[in-house]
Amino acid sequence: MRVPRPAARILLVDGEGRILLFRFTPDDRPAFWCTPGGAVDPGESYEAAARRELREETGIDADPGPEIAQRQVEFRTIxxxxxxxDERWFRVDVGAVDIDSSGHTExxxxxxxxxxxxxxxxxxxxDERFYPEDLTRMLNATERAHVR
Known part of the structure; x- marks a missing residue:
């Protein structure tokens, strides 16, 4: 039986239209790349989780704005x-920015x-997998709908 996992994911896009991905190197499968984000803590809203995850994983403290997509996916965590x-997606646009990983967990x-x-x-x-697999489509769809 799968465990329910509410999660907030972020499409973090810089001023040149590039998206930030993190490379994961788990012990039990090939390396892959993924957007910032993670599980929602008990009692936390998806929006609050998106802001917290963004700050913890990148050092950027920004309002995630409105939810742009929702997905149901099944996978094995790290x-x-x-x-x-139950993933809720947010898009955050930033200028040129350095990533601060000091908030990462062990x-x-x-x-x-x-x-x-x-x-x-x-x-x-x-040449390595990235998630979500339709990331380019998501970026294109949010770009058309996104107000800068």
Whole structure:
């Protein structure tokens, strides 16, 4: 049986239209890249979780704005737990920014070994998996709907 996991995910886009992804290197599967975000704490709203995760993982303290998408996905967490995730997505646009990983947990410091700003063209030819797999489509859809 899968464990329910409410989660807030962030499309963090810089002034050049690039998206930030973190590279995860779990012990039990090949490395992959993923957007910032994570589980919602008990009693926390999705919006509050998005802001907290953004601050903890990138050092950026910004209002995540309105929810832009919702998804139901099933996967195995880095800790090896099979979950059914109710993901709420937020888009945060920033100018040029340095990433501050000092807020990472011990587990994140161990498995989130790199981060990088990707263009859509770079995602199209990248040789490692990234999640969500339709990230470029999500970026394009939010760009059209996003008010700068």
């Amino acid at each position: 800790e090896g737990i099979e979950v059914s995730a 587990l994140e410091r161990r498995v989130m070994t790199q981060w990088r700003w990707f263009t859509r063209d770079e995602l199209a030819v990248h």
